[in-house]
Amino acid sequence: MREKQKENSFFRIYLRMILRPPPRAVAWSLLAFVAFVVVFWLGRQSRAYILHADSAAPAGTLPAMDAHEPTRLYAHNLILRKGPHFRVYVRWIRGQLRSTRTGQNPSFDLPESFLLEIEKGFIHVKLADIADYINSGESGKPPLTGVSIENKDGQIQLHGTLHKLMPLPVQLQGALSPLPDGRLKFHLNKISVLKIPMKGLLSVFHVNAEDLVPKSGVAGVLVSDNDLYLDTQRFLPPPHIHGQISSVTLSNDDLKVVYGNANMDEEKLAQWHNFLRLVGGSLDFGKLTMRQADLTMIDASDDPWFDLDLTNYQAQLVYGTTRMTEKAGIEVYMPDLKNLPPEKSSAKGVTVEWLRNRTTSPPLDVAEKVATTKNP
Incomplete structure (x- = not known):
């Protein structure tokens, strides 16, 4: 009889524990349940990620590069016109061309769309240009x-x-x-x-x-x-220039600015061609977008400076000589701004009427290039 009562008492205690568990037991049960759900969910997610990765990218491939990575910038003996009232004389610079618009490419047609981040180099500005810019009210x-x-x-x-x-x-x-x-x-x-x-x-x-x-x-x-x-x-007007300035000095009527640990050996600098080179990233110019940029603009003349005007750069491109390199880069030999022909003689594209008539002659500059290619 006592043993039966004992069994009944144990049975009551067991039921009480199931139906009314102590607070600590409830907490541990809930914690175990949450842990199980989290582990199960992570397992499904990782499996789905692995399956997706295996189906999307074969072994050995690399992730795509950021389309908006900065473009490397190199320039020698360049006059960069910043609007009608300001010029920067770039003796030489190394740096980056960065977009100022989130998620968009720098555009040569919008000087405010990019920033010239100079790591090292040597530029100078004429004091008269600074006065002209202040007087212009820009x-x-x-x-x-x-x-x-x-x-x-x-x-x-x-x-x-x-x-x-x-x-x-x-x-x-x-x-x-x-x-x-x-x-x-x-x-x-x-x-x-x-x-x-x-x-x-x-x-x-x-x-x-x-x-x-x-x-x-x-x-x-x-x-x-x-x-x-x-x-x-x-x-100052765009395109904007930024960098760590090492020194600022006055020489005659010029303000000379040195960035980084730039070398100012004039004898060595004089041996370089006049050019602007852009490498990497993406660039917009006109109706074109160049990805993994490889663009070099070279002075077609033997002048001391390459005068590049971003307001009229398309006209300089039109009257320049463009060629594609073996690595799909573009080289453009461009005339200085002062050497552009009158506006009325600007180059124009061929018409549909021209395309319909085989007997019409190609544009003069094209004919000259073809003749040169046939008779080198």
Whole structure:
């Protein structure tokens, strides 16, 4: 009888544990169930991934390259026109051409669509071009008009008319120095109004560095005390240039800028042809897109500089000589901007009427090339 009661008591305890399990047992059961579901799901996903990979890519293949990888950039003796009022004289540079638009290729037809990231090189800008750009108003309505810039004993001296209460002829003098972030600092050493030192007129006109920038601001220009911080990537017209500047010096009427550990051996640099070479990535120009780019633009003349105008580059391409290399690259021997023929004689494509009549002669330049090929 006692043994039967014992069995019944054990049976009741067992049922109680099943029907009303203790909190700790419930937690462990739930945890085990969740773990089982996760492992089962991961197993199915990995199996599906392996099956998909095996069916999509045979053994030994590599994943596709990023279509928007940066393009390598090489240039020697290049005048890069940045709009009608600014030019950059590229003695030589090495770097990258990067897209400024997410998921889109750089386009030669849109100078603002790419950035020239210079790793090392040597460029210079004429002081007269800087003054011309400021006077053009492309950077916004300047508080200074009639600006002229010159080299004064290794410092920049700027003359202009400041419009504050009344037109005031002013003269600024300062020095440029590079900053680690790629910007330039222009430190004002002297501000003169009406050719009188500012100390005598400060209480009357209250002219300071902030008066050189309109209240609405100028893109890429920051004023702090007597210093103007210039972000040339934003201040100057596109295509924008950025890089680690090593030094900035004045030579005659030029501003020379060195990037990285650039070599400025003029004797060696003079032996290079004038060219712009772009390798890798994808580029748009005109109606064409070039993937895994291999494009070299070469000066067709023997001038000291290759004058490339992005606004008129298509005309330079039309009147140049293009050929395909054995590796599917493109080489274009292009005339300088000044050597382009009159607009009225621009090259035109053949018409449907021409294609219908076998007796019509090919365009003159094509006929000349064919004749040269037949009779080398």
